[in-house]
Amino acid sequence: MTIGLKDSRSILAPHTVLLASAGSRKALAMAQSLKAFGARVLGVTSYATDPHRFSRFFDRVIVLRGVDRKSISWAVHVAEIAAAQGAELVLPVDFVDVVTFSSYAGVFEKLGTRLVAPEAKAVLEASRKDSLPKLVGDVVRVPYSVTFMAPSEVEIKAVKRLQLPLVVKGLGDASHPEYFSSYELAAERARERAPCLVQEYVAGRGRGYFAVAFNGDVLMEFTHERIYEYDPAGGASVAARGPILDPRLFRLGREIVRRLEWTGPLMVETKWVPTTEEYYLIELNTKFWGSLALPVSLGYHFPVVLAVAYLKGVDAAKEFCNYLMVQSGEYYFLLDSLFYLFRIPETWAEMFARSRIIRSDIDLTDPARVAVQSLIAMVRGLRSRSEWKRGLAVASSRLKTILKLSKPIAGVVFDLDGTLVRLKIPWSEVRRKLVSKGLLYEWESIRKGFTRLWYSDKNLYYGMSSIVENFERKYLHNIEILVNVDMLNDIKQNYGLSYYIVTLQPESIAKDIAQRIGLQVDLVLGRNSGFGPVKENVFHKALSCRDKGDFVVFDDDLTNIIFALRAGFLSVLVTESKYNKIHSLRLGILFTEPRYIHDVIISLLRNMKRPREPAT
Structure with missing residues (x-):
C-alpha cells in the first residue's frame, strides 16, 4: 500500500492498541507515540497508585489488583480486556510481560487479538547473559565471566582468573549488579546469590543500539549514549543523548538482529571504551527500552512502526519511516531521577x-x-x-578492607591534563584542523582518531600527533595548576619516592609543563614514547621501570584507573564530581580531588607504615 504524508499522521486511526503493564516510563513513551498517530491507547496495570495511569496519553487504564504477572492469569485477564475493548494489538511492556504473554500466546490468538511479541524460546535465549558469548560472541566482545551455579572450589578458582573489579549480577533481566574490587568479597557475594554471573567490570560509556525488526529485517534503528544513570556505578539511564553516529555500533547491532532473525523491539546494550575503541556487549533487552522517550522525542516513533508492521504490513511500516522528521538531542528523566x-x-x-x-x-x-x-x-x-x-x-567498609591488603608504595604515577594541571586548548579548533587534513572522521573524538591511526597507520598517527602538539605548545602559557606542587616535592624528598608522568600529551610538552610548574619528576612517558595513545600499554612500561615496591596511580579517567589497577598499581581516581566519586566508591576504588593529592599520598604512606627513607 502507498501512504501519503497526510495519511501518515493518522496512520493508526481508528485502531486500538493495548499496553500491559502501563506502569512504567517506557509505557508512557509508547502511549505518547501511538496516540500522536491516531491510535486509541488502552493500558492495563496491577498498581492502583501508578502515576502513569493518570496520563492524558492513555484513553483508559484498567487496574487489575492482585494478579501475578508471571502467571497465566495475567495473560488471560489482559487478553479478555483486549477482546472486550476491541483492541487489535497487545504490546507487552516490561520483560515479565513479554515472557508471560509469549509463553501463553495461544490465549490471545483464541480471543482474536494479535500479540506483538517474539516466541518465548527466543526471548529467554536472548535474555540469558551467560549464553551471550555463544550466541553473538563472534559479532561483539563479551566481558569475561564465570557462571556461578553453586558454591564450589572450581568456580571460586575460576573467579580469581578474572580481572578486577568484578560485577556480581543475576542471569536474567533484573540482574541487580553489585561491584567488587576484591576476589574474596566477590566470591562471598556470589555464594549468597547463586545462581548468578561474576563478570569483569568494563569501564566505559554506556551505549545502546535500538531497533524494531521483522524476521531479522531492521525497520527502524537508533543509538544513544548515557549521560547519567540510576546509580553512578551503573543502571538504567536517567539522562541520555543520541543518535550516536558511530558506524561500528550500527553494524554490530544490525548483525545481531539479523543473526537472531529478530521480530519486535530489541536493545543491544554495550559499553564503549574510548581509550581502546572497543565495544563490549553487556546484555540484550527483548522489549522496549527504558529510555524510549529519548528517540520518541526526536521523531523516532518505534512503537508506531511496530504497530504498522503488524496491522498493515512491513512495506507500509518502511514507507511510514520515510515520512518521519527526526533530529538529534538529549533527554532527562527529571521526575524518574528525583531521588x-x-x-x-x-x-x-x-x-x-x-x-x-x-x-x-x-x-x-x-x-x-x-x-x-x-x-x-x-x-x-x-x-x-x-x-x-x-x-x-x-x-566504604569494603574499600578499607582492600587498603589493609595494600603494600607500601615506592612511587607515584601522575596523569597530566585534569590531574596535575588543566590545559586550556581550543579542542574544537583542533578537531576542525584534523578533519580538514583527513586525519579525523566527523563523528570521531580526537582520542578515537589517535587510537585508530595507531593501530592502522603509524605515519599518519605521528603526523596527527605533530599537528596536535603545535596547538598544545601554542597554549603552554595558558595552564591552570591543580595541585600543591610544593607539598608534592616535599613528600618526594622526605620519603624518597619516584615520580612518573604518564600522559596522552607528548613527552616534550609534559616535561615543559613539569618544569614550568616546578614539579620534580623522574620519568615522563607520553603518546610519542613508542607505546601509542592507549594508557594500558604505557602502564605496563611504567611497571617495568619501577625499581622497588608498589606505585600508586592518579588519573582523572576511570578507564585508565581500571587499566592501572589491572596492571598491578594501587589506583586513585582524580575528580571534583560527586557523581564520579560515588561511582569510584561503588567499585571499591579510591578517589580524591586534585588539590588533595598530596594528602592522599601522605595518608597512604602512614597507613601502610612505609619506613621513612630520606633522599641522599
Whole structure:
C-alpha cells in the first residue's frame, strides 16, 4: 500500500492498541507515540497508585489488583480486556510481560487479538547473559565471566582468573549488579546469590543500539549514549543523548538482529571504551527500552512502526519511516531521577539546567500525571535516603578492607591534563584542523582518531600527533595548576619516592609543563614514547621501570584507573564530581580531588607504615 504524508499522521486511526503493564516510563513513551498517530491507547496495570495511569496519553487504564504477572492469569485477564475493548494489538511492556504473554500466546490468538511479541524460546535465549558469548560472541566482545551455579572450589578458582573489579549480577533481566574490587568479597557475594554471573567490570560509556525488526529485517534503528544513570556505578539511564553516529555500533547491532532473525523491539546494550575503541556487549533487552522517550522525542516513533508492521504490513511500516522528521538531542528523566535531590543534589540540578524542562518528563501538557509522579517521587526519595547511606557505608567498609591488603608504595604515577594541571586548548579548533587534513572522521573524538591511526597507520598517527602538539605548545602559557606542587616535592624528598608522568600529551610538552610548574619528576612517558595513545600499554612500561615496591596511580579517567589497577598499581581516581566519586566508591576504588593529592599520598604512606627513607 502507498501512504501519503497526510495519511501518515493518522496512520493508526481508528485502531486500538493495548499496553500491559502501563506502569512504567517506557509505557508512557509508547502511549505518547501511538496516540500522536491516531491510535486509541488502552493500558492495563496491577498498581492502583501508578502515576502513569493518570496520563492524558492513555484513553483508559484498567487496574487489575492482585494478579501475578508471571502467571497465566495475567495473560488471560489482559487478553479478555483486549477482546472486550476491541483492541487489535497487545504490546507487552516490561520483560515479565513479554515472557508471560509469549509463553501463553495461544490465549490471545483464541480471543482474536494479535500479540506483538517474539516466541518465548527466543526471548529467554536472548535474555540469558551467560549464553551471550555463544550466541553473538563472534559479532561483539563479551566481558569475561564465570557462571556461578553453586558454591564450589572450581568456580571460586575460576573467579580469581578474572580481572578486577568484578560485577556480581543475576542471569536474567533484573540482574541487580553489585561491584567488587576484591576476589574474596566477590566470591562471598556470589555464594549468597547463586545462581548468578561474576563478570569483569568494563569501564566505559554506556551505549545502546535500538531497533524494531521483522524476521531479522531492521525497520527502524537508533543509538544513544548515557549521560547519567540510576546509580553512578551503573543502571538504567536517567539522562541520555543520541543518535550516536558511530558506524561500528550500527553494524554490530544490525548483525545481531539479523543473526537472531529478530521480530519486535530489541536493545543491544554495550559499553564503549574510548581509550581502546572497543565495544563490549553487556546484555540484550527483548522489549522496549527504558529510555524510549529519548528517540520518541526526536521523531523516532518505534512503537508506531511496530504497530504498522503488524496491522498493515512491513512495506507500509518502511514507507511510514520515510515520512518521519527526526533530529538529534538529549533527554532527562527529571521526575524518574528525583531521588538524586536526596543523594547527589548537584547532579539533579545539572540535569534540570541542561534539560530546560523541554527535553524532560516534566510535560506541562500532562499535568495530572506530572503532579502525581512528582509527589510519589518525593516520598520515595525521602524514604530511600537512609538505604542510600547504608549502601555507601558498606562500600566504604569494603574499600578499607582492600587498603589493609595494600603494600607500601615506592612511587607515584601522575596523569597530566585534569590531574596535575588543566590545559586550556581550543579542542574544537583542533578537531576542525584534523578533519580538514583527513586525519579525523566527523563523528570521531580526537582520542578515537589517535587510537585508530595507531593501530592502522603509524605515519599518519605521528603526523596527527605533530599537528596536535603545535596547538598544545601554542597554549603552554595558558595552564591552570591543580595541585600543591610544593607539598608534592616535599613528600618526594622526605620519603624518597619516584615520580612518573604518564600522559596522552607528548613527552616534550609534559616535561615543559613539569618544569614550568616546578614539579620534580623522574620519568615522563607520553603518546610519542613508542607505546601509542592507549594508557594500558604505557602502564605496563611504567611497571617495568619501577625499581622497588608498589606505585600508586592518579588519573582523572576511570578507564585508565581500571587499566592501572589491572596492571598491578594501587589506583586513585582524580575528580571534583560527586557523581564520579560515588561511582569510584561503588567499585571499591579510591578517589580524591586534585588539590588533595598530596594528602592522599601522605595518608597512604602512614597507613601502610612505609619506613621513612630520606633522599641522599
